[in-house]
Amino acid sequence: MDKGGFAPTLHTSIRQFNGKLFHDATALPLSAAQVELLRLAAAADWTTVEPAIFGTLLERALDPHERHRLGAHYTPRRYVERLVVPAVLEPLRREWAAAQAASAQLHDNDKDTEARGELVKFLRRLTSVKVLDPACGSGNFLYVTLEHLKRLEGEVLAAINAYGQTGLLDLAGGTTVSPRQLLGLELNPRAAAIADVVLRIGYLQWHIRTHGLTQLAEPLLDDYQNIRHQDAVLAHGTPRPRLDAHGQPVTRWDGRTTRPNPATGQEVPDENARVAVQDYPNPHPTSWPDADFIVGNPPFIGTSRMRDLLGDGYTEALRKAYAGRGVPESADFVMYWWHKAALAVRDGHALRFGFITTNSIKQTFNRQVMLPFVGGDNAPLQLNFAIPDHPWVTSEDGAAVRIAMTVADRTRPGRAWGRLLTVKTETRPEGDDAADVTFTEQQSRIQPDLTIGAELDNAKNLKANASIAYQGFKLHGGGFIVSPARAAEIGLGKIPELDKHIQPFLNGKDLAATPRGVLVIDLFGLKANEVLQRFPAVYQHIVETVKPEREQNNRAIYRDNWWTFGEPRIKLRAAWLGLDKYIVTPRVAKHSFFLFLEKGILPDDKLVVFATNDAYHLGILSSQIHTVWSLATGGKLVDRPVYDKTKCFDPFPFPDATPAQQARIRELAKTLDAHRKRQQAAHPGLTLTNLYNVVEKLRAGHALTPKEQATHQQGLASIVLELHRDLDAAVAAAYGWPTALPDAELLAHLVALNRARAAEEKAGTVRYLRPAYQAPGHQQTGLNLPTRVATETAAAVALLPWPAELAKQIQTVRDVVTQAQAPLTPKQVAARFAGAGPAKVQPILDTLAALSLLRWVEAENAYAA
Known part of the structure; x- marks a missing residue:
């Protein structure tokens, strides 16, 4: 198999496979039983084996600790396709649709040679596309991508053949989609080798199904060397042991081994289980090969576990290598991949990228990596596709996490547009690691927090709220x-x-x-x-x-x-000096609620502490307006909202309430706080979670179960609901807004008010929440800025250049109409371009409509998606 030729023991000629795979043909020491198992395996029909199973085999073979350290987890096929299609196939299919439309237009003008040429041009494009998976594992993403590219290639060849000429495959000449186009980076050498084989098996299976064993040039498995065994994010010199001041190796606890404490019997770290700390000299980001598309599923390791799982030296070297480059130390490991891919697309080394990450990508510490690329009005990239919260595998060895999917490319002039999918239902078939999921879909600009709506990440922290909120x-x-x-x-x-x-x-x-x-x-x-x-x-x-x-x-x-x-928390201790009580809310909870705690009760870090004893502030925080804001700006832990004080509180604009309005809000907040505490004191088994479960069912008009009826009576839940309604109305009146604004409109108002307050503070006026503490001796001037905010007008749209090639013209015109919020006339479409009038645009629109790529709206003489 290494060199090919006649095999005397088999009495037949053997084709040459690949020297790289079979050059070192060392015989393994097998027992008789193992030889028999090998013989039985060889007798099976492997022609239709699913290559992706090798990923499962690798994962199960890995030591559990090694698997966790590497963040290695097998990705189910349908999850892979859910990302690969929008990340790679959709843009290629848009190009293919444009090539077909250009061909059709030329055909209608009796230019069949040029028409066929448009299709052949796309075939060349398709067979030269490069796809990189920089955390390729056992190659599942690349293998699935190869399958989809081959299907598209079949469509292209069929279209070319329709002109009466055959689109022959020249396998040796590189004019067919093949593994040479699929690039991978993988740290685990076993996974890298498997990925290489998976791609070749997949390609050979396709060839045998399509052409049989003919047209197979030798060696059967070309030595592309496109799966590299390397670290994808960190390059460095040779690791060396870290030495202390006495020249002795520095060690640390291995993070796993424990022993019973002789005094208490509890398990404590075993100080004798040590591993050496390695230093990684000259750390710097790695270089990735250029590719048109980047896809993958990088390791799932949170920032708090990086030192334990990757080691002190590696973690420090990684953070040093990216210091000042846009990846803060608080970012999860996966965000280093996201950052590098975003740079590659921004700088023109790739067209688009898509990753599976944990759903914590939405949280503040990870969004800081995304914001320079997809945040703000002049962002260089745009999110084309996102699923903010998606189930993950739950097999015995699966990761206990929820995931997100994000796809991004360079921002196109005009309105940024993307598809946001939100899980509607999820069921897990018996014995299946992957869940069956249905979605609801929205189409508009996707914000860095993976929502559609107000640009919440553009909200500025306000000096008015500074030094008030802390973690416990x-x-x-x-x-x-x-x-x-x-x-x-x-x-x-x-x-x-x-x-x-x-x-x-x-x-x-x-x-x-x-x-x-x-x-x-x-x-x-x-x-x-x-x-x-x-x-x-x-x-x-x-x-x-x-x-x-x-x-x-x-x-x-x-x-x-x-x-x-x-x-x-030294600053917190200073902030609550002189206070008899303070406000708290859980960082993670099913329901949003705020309450007073007496001074002398200490909060842990799972509570957010507000150093104020003013019930007016308690009332604002307890209102629906603040709840809507905090749910939109905060993160999510599985299915529970996370109150992140840096996003939920620091930029939140309080209303410019009159003294009478403040007094009313203060009275309602005190009553609400006292009522809940009184009922809980009378009924020790009454919990706020159960109470607010009932309150929300009452608000929605749903019937209560017998157990909920008991909670209703113990907590007097109808009174709680009535107090919240009164509080919501009082707070809305303080803002000068209607009580029942839709959430999207409310968030837009709050973002605009935040901008106004930030401008006000820049001009020198700060509405401190606790002026005597935050700015002692400072006399702030009053500024009568209305809290009612006018709707902002849209910015003018820049003109697009008119492409020189027909297929590019068609693709660009289709994009303009697809992203428009309303149908466009030919004149309106032409007005979006520099150097193109209605006469140039009209035939393209007609062709796209004839191919059902656009829709003709006769009543408006316009075109729509």
Whole structure:
């Protein structure tokens, strides 16, 4: 098989396959049983095997830890097609439709030679297209792409043959779609080798189905070397062990191995399970081969897991390589691929790209990568296709995540247009890793948060809201949390000065569901030796339950200050000085609600804290106007909204309310807060989640179940709903807007108001929420800016150049009509171009309508998609 020729043991001639694959023909040491299995496998009919199964085999062969480290997960075929079609096939089919239309127009003018030439020109284009998967794994994306390209090629050849001449395939001359056009990058050498074979098997299967075993030149598997074994995002010098100040190798906990704590019996990191820390000299972004299209499914590794799974040295080198290039350290691993692909398209090295990512791409820390490319009025790229939230595989070895799909290319002059698909239903057939999904579709400009509507990412942070909202305390040590009984054992209630260091502790679930009733040890402001001297029992507790975990932390500040919270929130502590209470909301919750907590109750980092005790602010935040804004600007964790203070609060424009309006909102907010707390105190089993489940059903007019009826009575839910309605009306009146604005119009109003407030602040007037705290001694001037915002007029549309080639003219005219919000007359279409009048445009429109690529609207003498 390596060299071809006569095989004496087989008594027949063997074709030459490929020297690269079979040159090193080392015999494996197989047992008799393994030989028998191999013989049975060889006797099977492999001609119709699905090449994609090799991806499944590879995934199952990988060690689970290695699989997670690499972010490797097999992508089901229908998920692959869901991305490949809009990313690669749709633009090619638009080009093919334009070539057919140009051919038809020439044919109608008795120019058959030129008509056929348009089709042949597209065939050359199709057989020269390059597709890159920079995280190709076992090649599923490339294999599926190859299949679709071959189907399109068949259509092209059939159209060419319709002119009475045969579109012959010259396999040796490269005039057919083949694996040479499919490029891949893959870090795992086994996956790279499998990807190479998968493409060749797929191609040979197509050839045998179409032509039999004829026309197969040797070697049967050409050595294209188009699947590279390399890191797709980071290039560097030879890794070397990191050494400490004494020249000894630096090691870290391996992230997996634990041992029981001899004092508590709980599992803690095993300090003896160490791995060497490697340094990666001269780190810099890799170079990708030029390709027309880039597609793939890069690794799913969140920013918080990168050090654990990729190593300290690699993570630091990667972040250093991209520092100042548009990828913040807070970005997930997948966003490095997104950034590189977006650069390639922006700079003209590729036409379009599409990736499967986790659905956290919509969240603020990842959107920062997208914004320079697809955010704002002058964005260089546009999102053509997106699915913001899509199910992922749920097999035993599958990733427990939801995914998103995004496709982007260079912005075309005129209105940006894209298809946004939102999951309508999803069912998972028995024994199937992939879900069957149906969608609803919207068509308009897709924003960086993968929505259609107001340009929320263009909203500016307001000085008026600065230094008010914070995340709660991040402990980095579960041992800080104690039960009341344990707190009593270590001195609470016995040592008076300890009371201020052990206080009630709440997280999001405590607020939304049943409180745990736990306390937290807060030693902020104390040195370790002070804790030892003043509270020895507390010191021992922290040594046993917190220190072992913190000693393995990668950050020195966490290791060195092991007795205090990892994130003690110094600014928050300063902000709530002098307050008797503050406002909180869960970062992640099914329902949006805000409430007061008494000072002395400590919030964890799953709560967003607002350093204000003004019930007027509580009322604004609790209103439907703010809820609509926060749901649109925040992220999503699986199916639950995420309140991101940097997007939901910092840019949110409060109304310019009169003193009377403020008093009314303040009164309603106090009543709402007191009512909920009173009913929960009377009924300890009543949770805010259950209460608001009932409130939302009442709002929608749905019947309540017996269990919900009980919740309704315990929480007096109708009163809660009535208070919210009154509050919504009062807040809308403060803004000067109708109470029942549609969400899209409301968001547009808020974005416009944000712009007005930002301009106001730039001019020197800031409407501080807590002026005495935010700007002590500062006398701000009043500016009577109305909160009612006029609709902004659309900007003038730039003229498009008139292409020289007929097929390009047809494609551009079709794009203009397709993206128009209303049917266009030939004169209106021509007005979009520099150098083309109605006489040039009219025949193209007629041809497109005759081929059903556009629709003729007779009543308006116009054309539409």
